[in-house]
Amino acid sequence: SDDAEESVSGGSVTLSSSDLELTQENDNQVVGIRFQDINIPRGAVIENAYIEFECDEASSVSTSLTLRGESSDNALSFGSSSYNISSRADTSSSVNWNSLPSWSVDQKYQTPNLSSIVQEIVNRGGWNSGNSLSFTITGSGTRVAESYDGESQNAPLLYVKYSPTGTACVRSNGDANGDGRAALYDYAVWANYFAPFVRNYGGPTVGDFNCDNYVDLTDYAIWANYFTPI
Secondary structure (H helix, E strand, C coil): CEEEECCCCCCCEECCEEEEEEEEEEEEEEEEEEEEEECCCCCEEEEEEEEEEEEEEEEEECCCEEEEECCCCCCCCCEEEEEEEECCEEEEEEEECCCCCCCCCCCCCECCCHHHHHHHCCCCCCCCCCEEEEEEEECCEEEECCCCCCCHCCEEEEEEEEEEHHHHHCCCCCCCCCCCCCCCHHHHHHHCCCCCCCCCCCCCCCCCCCCCCCCCHHHHHHHHHHECCC
């Protein structure tokens, strides 16, 4: 399922709700929303991003929300196991959506700019165009949005404006995943892409540490020179 609700108190997950309560229903909830086939290249510059909801039930109660991304290269669909939404790793970036206006049925409402969250995800070493990403929503109060199971044509939509110029290769000292060091994981990434006589014309490739569009032994030498085992 690509949208789901999780009870804060008990952790139970609902995968097929006809709407999405953001975030108070009978209990306070964590709401998860997943978007598939995101055709944004790794490292692209995210200029703007937002989620658009359609209102399912009118509400004017005081409501403030926080949106986070899932810190994952390729987010999996939500499952029915307890705490399946909240147990996922969050991005370090988050965006507050404070003091929401009243919502009226069938009207569209947009989140603030979520570019910092999307940028963090597409900058991940394992991100590839066509992967999926997901968001979690927590907070207080209630706004009720259409879900995919309720009205698929009016389910939440993710809009992203980006610049492909951000795909320019960034030289690194053997660090493929951006954690600040050259470790065995980075060697495994290099080995996976190792193709010494194949020039990459499709943009930067993880493992190309010197940005010459080849993943070859020169990049291995860079990694080995900066290798830090722990």
